[in-house]
Amino acid sequence: MSAPAYGVLRQVSATASVLLENNPSSMTLEGTNSWVLRATPDTPAVVVDPGYRDLEHLELLAGVGEVELVLLTHFHPDHAEGAPWFAERAGAPVRAFDPALCLGAPSLADGEVISAGGLAIRVLHTPGHTGDSVSLVLDDQVLTGDTVLGRGTTVLHDLGDYLRSLRKLIELPPGTAGLPGHGPELSDLPSTAREYLAHREQRLDQVRSALGTLGADATPRQVVEVVYADVDRALWAPAELSVQAQLDYLRSEEQG
Numbered sequence: 052m053s054a055p056a057y058g059v060l061r062q063v064s065a066t067a068s069v070l071l072e073n074n075p076s077s078m079t080l081e082g083t084n085s086w087v088l089r090a091t092p093d094t095p096a097v098v099v100d101p102g103y104r105d106l107e108h109l110e111l112l113a114g115v116g117e118v119e120l121v122l123l124t125h126f127h128p129d130h131a132e133g134a135p136w137f138a139e140r141a142g143a144p145v146r147a148f149d150p151a152l153c154l155g156a157p158s159l160a161d162g163e164v165i166s167a168g169g170l171a172i173r174v175l176h177t178p179g180h181t182g183d184s185v186s187l188v189l190d191d192q193v194l195t196g197d198t199v200l201g202r203g204t205t206v207l208h209d210l211g212d213y214l215r216s217l218r219k220l221i222e223l224p225p226g227t228a229g230l231p232g233h234g235p236e237l238s239d240l241p242s243t244a245r246e247y248l249a250h251r252e253q254r255l256d257q258v259r260s261a262l263g264t265l266g267a268d269a270t271p272r273q274v275v276e277v278v279y280a281d282v283d284r285a286l287w288a289p290a291e292l293s294v295q296a297q298l299d300y301l302r303s304e305e306q307g
Contacts, residue, residue: 090169123147124196179213201234
């Protein structure tokens with residue numbers, strides 16, 4: 052794999068470019084993808100997920116030219132922390148699904164079409180990773196935030212929400228590109244979402260099996276030690292969050 056191109060605005064499609072923030076980790080992969088959307092090089096830009104309050108990255112992002120709007124896919128700091136500083140620097144409003152993240156503009160609504168950057172950007176509420184997660188549909192490409200990553204799987208807050216969100220993405224036209232918040236672009240987002248759905252169903256079966264051995268009151272940690280035994284232990288802490296979401300889902304099924 053070639054070295055990540057930090058600090059270099061990379062053209063991905065006719066309307067989307069990405070600036071990779073230098074914040075690699077087990078959770079952020081190579082770093083946060085800050086997306087720059089616009090119809091033409093001379094059109095004011097829409098910036099999606101400025102990232103942390105990393106002034107070096109944010110100044111480079113401000114160098115893309117006039118910015119009309121800042122959009123956030125969700126509240127996590129590796130996507131949203133730098134938004135207030137960047138918005139003030141760029142003189143642009145901030146919109147997100149969570150009203151608390153918005154500055155000078157209303158919150159996003161599911162199904163809304165935003166006219167900005169010379170583009171029509173459709174908002175899809177895709178909760179699961181977080182309750183406020185959105186995906187942004189732009190022609191034949193979708194910015195997925197952390198709902199679908201360029202590599203690996205995402206940590207979950209609510210599995211039921213997440214499965215419904217995956218089904219929304221599966222319904223998009225075949226060949227729709229995925230532009231994730233972390234990792235490389237995806238050539239066929241609906242196909243990847245279908246693989247995610249199958250993976251989640253497989254994990255649920257594994258958790259059910261683990262509960263059969265450990266007992267119905269097993270803790271997330273106990274389940275992780277069985278289901279994720281072959282996974283790097285450095286990832287067990289975030290895996291516990293996903294297992295908690297799976298246990299909540301299975302227990303709600305039983306109550307329902």
